[in-house]
Amino acid sequence: MESVINAVNGIIWSQALIFMCLGAGLYFTFRTRFMQVRGFVEMIRLTVRGQSSDAGVSSFQALAMSMAGRIGIGNIAGVATAIAFGGPGAVFWMWVMGFLGASTSFVECTLAQIYKTRDAEGRYRGGPAYYIEKAMGLKWYALAFAVATIAAAGFLMPGVQANAIADSVANVCQGSALCGSLDGQWLGLPARDALKLGIGVVVALLLGVIIFGGVKRIAHFAEIVVPFMALGYILMAVTVMVLNAEYVPEMFRIIFESAFGTHAAFGAMLGLAVEWGVKRGVYANEAGQGTGPHAAAAAEVSHPAKQGYVQAFAIYFDTMLVCTSSAFLVLATGKYNVHGPDGKELYGGLPGVEAGAGYAQAAVESMLPGWGAGFIALALFFFAFTTIMAYYYMAETNLTYVNANRPRPLTVLALRLGIIAMVIFGAYRNATQAWALGDIGVGLMAWLNIVAILILHKPAMLALRDYERQKKLGVEPVFDPDALGIRNADFWRGRRAGPGGAVAGEAAPVRPVPQGEA
Incomplete structure (x- = not known):
């Protein structure tokens, strides 16, 4: 099974897939005229604004929900794995993927807003399956993505997160007064496996x-926990950096020399640095993977581009702050290993x-004895738990699509019980198998979604130009798909057809740029 x-x-x-992820990010960066640079201030402004409604969540709640999915063990264990098998230079390519991925995230999340709909209970639903069907007219392709996402988010990827939680707690317990030695037997199982199984439960x-509790409970939980856990982790990384200030210049030198193949020890790993940096970058920030659009579609906004900007900022926050914090933790303290292309160890700190969360635990432990392993285990728990929670929301959204937006309580119950069972199973299973299954899930979604957004990106470009034009006129942008020649944006067309042709509480629409001028 493992070989298969x-x-x-x-x-x-x-x-x-590696080159497609990089290529898509580069293409969208130029196509949007570097919106991730030009629109940085607008990203910040929109992130803290917006209100929720009975049908949708606020922009910040949608950001928190998407960040719950983006900030997972990939930000700790994934970064460590990238360094172990791609060398320190992999960090640079993660940065590149984060910068380019911001434009990719803008495109996919704006598309999700343009083509969102309401389910039978009146809640906003959207994502790649919805915009593939509405914009491409390919029902079979949309169903393929929906089924792949249900399988990946509901059954493959949760095990990776649960396994990391269980492993990190077991590492803390090993030899402690509470657990003692984990070399014996508990309840007929090896002690460590029995402990991990209990943690999974x-x-x-x-x-x-x-x-x-449904999507509202997920959104409220995410908006409270996600900022707290991310900022706490970043603060810890900054503390370790300050305590290792004399090693920081050397750390940056190693990263850049390794990234371009000029480092004496890691120079032969250029190809691996790119591969692992992009691979773990996609896994960590999820740009192009098709996960972020599900939360983006749930936001209550007056224009689709608003949530595109917010979700572009999510990539910056995830990669440039959280992933970078993990990288700096292990590189500044030297607590990592690097394996060359032939499998030989080039560096053994x-x-x-x-390779995994143990690097970060050892890094913090080396500077703050007695705190490191426990702190990383706690951070990993919050990171992984909120990610599993976000995975469920993605799987449920695609199940709703498969059910044609009609309530089918038995299928939802089956999904909930299934993801709970996979959490228990994943916590107990081998970490290597868990990562491999998670990579398959991520890869399937990425293939299907990136091909789709490369074909379908034009409506997102029209929305961006329309938003920028209305901002220049000094009005609050509102969206009119008919004026832009965007078809099948049924939600927005119905919204514009309200009393007076404007959404309650918003300014009357400004005539957008005709399609030919965009």
């Missing part, structure tokens, strides 16, 4: 409390330690 999983993973995550129960 690895073979499938190798096919999905071939060089073609606890996480599954907590998850059930959240997901059985942590002999015998497997």
Whole structure:
């Protein structure tokens, strides 16, 4: 089974997907005229503004929900894995992927807003499956993405997050007064496996409390927990950096020299640095993967581009702050290993330690003895738990699409019980298998979504030009798809057809730029 999983993973995550992720980000960066640079101030402004409604969540809640999915173990264990197998230079290519990915995120999340709809209960739903069907007219393609997302978000990827939680807690407990040695037997199982199984059950129960409360409970939980957990982690990384200030210049030198193949020890790893930097960058920030659009579509906004800007900022926050914090933790303290292309160890700062969260735990422990392992375990719990929560929302949204936006309680119950079961299973299973299954899920979604947005990106470009034009006129932008020649944007067409042709509480629409001028 392991050989089959690895073979499938190798096919999905071939060089073609690596270059497609980079190429799409580069293309959208030029196509949007570097909106991630020009619109940075607007990103910040829109992130803290907006209100929720009975049908949708606020822009900040949508950001928190998407960040819950983006900020997971990929930001800690994934970064460590990239450094272990791609060298320190992989960090630079993660930065590149983050910068380019901001434009990709803008496109996919704006498309999600343009083509969103309401389900049978009046809540906003949207995402790649919806814009693939409405904009491309390919129902089978949309169904393929929806099924892939249900499988990936509901059954493959949660195990990765649960496994990381269980492993990190087991690392803290090993040899402690509470657990003692984990070398014996507990309840007929190896002690460590029994502990991980118990942790999986606890996480599954907590998850059930959240997901059985619906999307509003998910949004409220995310907006409280996500900012707190991310800022706490960044603060810890800054503290470690200050305590290792004399090593910081050397750390940057190693990153850049390794990234361009000029470092004495890691120079031969240029190809691996690019591959692992892009691969883990996509896994961490999820730009182009098609996960962010689900939360983006749930936002209550007057113009689709608003949520595009907010979700572009999410990529910056995830990659440039959270992922970079993890990289600086391990590189500044030297607590990492690097394996060359032939498998030989080129650098061994942590002999015998497997690539993953253990690097970050050792890094913090080296500077703050007695705190490191526990702090990273706590951070990992919040990161991973909120990600599993976001995965459920994505899976439920695509299940709603498959059910034609009609309520089918038994299928929703089956999904909830299924993801809870996979959390328990993933916590207990081998970490290598969990990562491989997660990579397959991410890769399938990325392939299907990136091909779609490369074909469908024109409406997002029209929305961006329209938004910028209305801003220049000094009015609050509102969206009229008919004026832009965008078809099948049924939600927005119905909204514009309200009393007086304007949404309650908003300014009358300004005539947007005709399609030919965009």
